[in-house]
Amino acid sequence: MAAGTLYTYPENWRSFKAQIAAQYSGARLKVASSAPAFTFGQTNRTPAFLNNFPLGKVPAFQGDDGFCLFESNAIAHYLSNEALRGSSPQAQSQVLQWVSFADAEIIPPASTWVFPTLGIMQFNKQATEQAKEEMKKVLSVLNHHLNTRTFLVGERVSLADISVACSMIWLYKQVLEPSFRQPFPNVTRWFQTCVNQPQFKTVLGEVKLCDKMAQFDPKKFSDMQPKKDAPPKKDAPPKKEKAGKEGGKPQEKKKKEAAPAEEEMDECEAALASEPKTKDPFAHLPKRYFISPPTSDLRVILTTWINALANYNLSKYCDFNLFGR
Known part of the structure; x- marks a missing residue:
């Protein structure tokens, strides 16, 4: 059974995947998300941390036996059991399919839409509207697939459900208001089924679906930005004293630099230069x-x-x- 420490920061939805997987499999997982065990922005920049995790990103997992992993999907897979990963080659491939679907199809538009409402990213209306349309397509695919299914793969929760549900947490908490999610009842039913499982609730707590779509707050965005130190003011240059009418002398004009003397031609060059120029032998012919x-x-x-x-x-x-x- 796997055992080790997961380094992350609080409320990191990517780390939720590994934590929920550990709840199902029984893996002994310690979570280091606050001082003194781990301080994001400091601990992950130390030579000791970078020696094990060269990119300095989290979540990152270090086993009690020294085994190290980065990338949230790899960590969640390692901490899972056979039931979560899929009991057959077909089921395992389907699980991988939905894990990849979450990364490629859900997370990009979800980030574009949700991050501005959290003050993490600047708002762009055109990009947000496009993200909404992309999310409708994603929800349509999920809604159709879940029309006759309780879970994404098989009859029980798998790593596919964990990955896709975690990628949609902030969507449901921030922007998927009732009118937007109304055409996709199967997805909402599936999501609520997942997050209300004891293993999910232990990690996520109570997940409340939003009543109103969150909007971009410029002040919140401004407060989230790192403060830049104001550049020191430059001293004004001293004013030049004007010369009096009598004492002032006009400035002398700069003399133009003399052009460099031309190099003298040797005897061969002089002989060639003295020869008369030859005519083009084809000049009398019509233009081609x-x-x-x-x-x-x-x-x-x-x-x-x-x-x-x-x-x-x-x-x-x-x-x-x-x-x-």
């Missing part, structure tokens, strides 16, 4: 043109050549370049 198609496509080349034959005086053309070079 060069056809160069913009492609190596044979059909285009032939079309260009046929047009030249039909519409132009070929005496003007001296050559035809097949490769546009």
